[in-house]
Amino acid sequence: MTGTDGKADVFARDLFALEGWASLAGEIGEQQAYVFAERTSLMWLRPDAFAAGTARGVLTAAEAAGFRPVAARPVRLERCGVRALWAYMCRWATAERLMLLDAAAALGPGLLVVWTAGTSTARAAGGEPVSVRMTRLKGRNDARHREAGSLRAVAGSPNRALTMLHTTDDPADVVRELGVFCDRAERVELIRQASTHLAGALPAAVEGAVRAVEAEVPPLGLPSRHRPGRPVQAPELFVGPVESRWAALVAASHTWPLLSRTPQAAFWPEQETRSPWT
Template sequence: MGMGTTRNPEERAHDIPPQLLAAVTRSPVKARLFGADTYLREAAWTFAEDADVLRGTTLCVLKPDAAVGRRYGTALEALRDNGFHPADVLRVRHSRLTIRETWRFQLNFADRERIAAMDLYLGSLDCVLLVLRDERHRPGDVPASVRLAALKGPATAELRRPEHLRARLGALNGLFNFVHTADEPIDVLRDLGLLLEQPRRERVRERLLARHDASEEARRICDTIEAETPPHDLDPERSLHRLTRSAGPAGDVARAGRAGATVTPADLLRAAHHPDADPADLWDLLSVLTATLRFNTPGIERIFPNVLLGAWQEER
């Protein structure tokens, strides 16, 4: 198409079948943005004939804080109690690139120190990616991903109920909340395209179609990561106290804070990235850092609002 040429309204920006997009999102903005996204296109090539399966499938990522905070068992139990069973499980290590791509459409309003903290924390250990089958899902029901996103509960602690996943896990702040879930089926599809190469996506598809039970495999992977990872209380006050005894740069920051100086997220990040940083200080630093971050940059709007349970219930 040359400069100044008007696009034919019948031309399409991607090759994803319209019926698949209609089945996996209730957001026209997401359908347009994600539709032209290579990750979604690749996943659609794998799952184009499986819209019904996708609606009964969701993803839950157990993040590094779930390992050090010993929340794996509680998370798996809570998912099972609510009818979500692993059909497949993978160890996934985030990088700077996968963090930015996973949250590409949400990081536009994230504060700069929050993004830096995400790099430090999400890249520290493997995540556990659970591909979950919703055993309670029936044709015409809201999708599994939408049900689990609602079950996860709000980010604001005061609005949570005891049955919410974040409440059961004891979410501590905006980053230390132990799990990440997909909002609706289009997010399941895009994340599978982003995180998995074609052979691994094909195995996920085969396991979903065969109704494979990966519960024991999930438990073994979680046990292995916990055996490799020292536990941590993730308590910011105790962490700050421990850091005052550190001989590394984090110790200088913590001692200044104890003496009355203002300790900023930027100070903590500099200590974490200092050439002389002690790796043993990492989770104490992260505990203090995540408790003091400004989460969002004021005045910046979301690219699109979250698609909530009501959008799917109204259709039904």
């Protein structure tokens, strides 16, 4: 379920992947669990996308690109969930960047959407898993090198801290992140809803879930990155009304250090070849 050398060995020992696979295989059987992982991609539209007021535009852009939602629900991540989600991908993160991720998640819930391609085949056009295709559309987390028309460009993501959305990189990540985002009951409900819509041609309704998130994280727009006076202090990110926390988060995302010069150990060989500094 992954084309990345060494990743399968790591995920074979991962507790979230174990839970995700158990729920998939238990609900729809092992053969269909593989098909589900190939035919779907998970997107978490983060709370910062809702605060920026661009979440609906991302959903529209994804559908325009040929993807169809098959399930959706509000999902809130706490501090440990943040670290679980990005456990393998934060090799270069500073402590400040982790705090900014926590602050973004603390704004409120995000929206978890299960997507499929607009096709009845197990893989997307060109033989690619749906998650691989969607991740390419997502765009880079570095705004300076981001592709025009990517989902993060639509979202208005200004930097590596406020990336606005997360997607699963490949089918193995679909399985693992079902375990990260949802407890067992939520996971079973999501799998059942998605499986029903995968069997048909109609999209799942997402408006109710979008409104539920917007009720807690209203669209505020992207405030100016410049704040007169003293630098942002950590408590400002977590205390006070959502408007002030959002303004502090945007300002800090432009001034706090996000990349470390000394990365943590790689989990699989491909990670050794990638550096945000080059």
